[in-house]
Amino acid sequence: MAESTRRTEIMEAVERLLARGGLNAVTMRAVAAEAGVSLRLVQYYGSTKDELLGAVLDRLADQSVERWQARARQWGCQSPLEVIKAFYDEALPTDRASQDFHRVGVSMEALALTDPNMAGQAYQRHLSGLGDHLAGVLKSSGLSATAAHCLALEVMALAHGVGTLVMTGQLSEADAQTLIKNYLERLGPQLSP
Structure with a gap:
């Protein structure tokens, strides 16, 4: 083999x-x-276990970003708002793969908070890379680097929080989609050129 x-x-x-x-x-x-x-x-x-966890998180993070970017390309996303919508559609734990990824992410988050070793550092790298990528997309709408970075973190925070609420049964998938739709409608004017 x-x-x-x-x-x-x-x-x-x-x-x-x-x-x-x-x-x-x-x-x-x-x-x-x-x-x-x-x-x-x-x-x-x-x-070590930590080394394995770090490698797995890097692998899962790469796969998640690839799925998000593929979704954005498939949908022909042009505007930052469309790319963010594709991000939310990928991030919401609505199928087995995204539910597993969310579970792993929450586990790694706990590890990053309690034991910032190799696996915790891998999670932090994932978050930083994701934030940088989102900020780059948002800067294309004319936002300053600082505003784009802050908005990227806001987008990530909402995705994580809504995902956890869906996973714990506090929010239905339909309600989560409505919440995100409403957020994107409020966000739209900020991203218009």
Whole structure:
């Protein structure tokens, strides 16, 4: 079996464990059992749990951004407002993949707050990269760099909060979509050239 295939299997095993049971479910032995490989092989690809978690978060973050950008291209999004709408549609935990990603993100957020080690730093890199990308989109509407950065953080905060409310059953998917639609309607005039 190719090395990249083994690494992918191990990363996917970590993702499944995180999605099912959070950070406490991820141990080196549990990853080995989930992936159907030896403990030694897991340790080859990540000498510590923290190293594995950081690699998995980087992988998931890249996949999420790729899905968001693909959605924006597919829809032919031109304006910053359309790109933000595509971001929200990707970020809302409405299907299995986005629900798993949200669960992993919340777990990593807790880790970043309580133990800012490698996995916590990976989560912080993800947030910074996402904020920078959103700010770049928003600057194209004529906002200053500072205003674009602040608005990017606002967009991210709303996505995270609404996602958590959906995941915990406090907000239905339809109500979440309505809330975001109303937010985007209020945001529109700020982004008009």
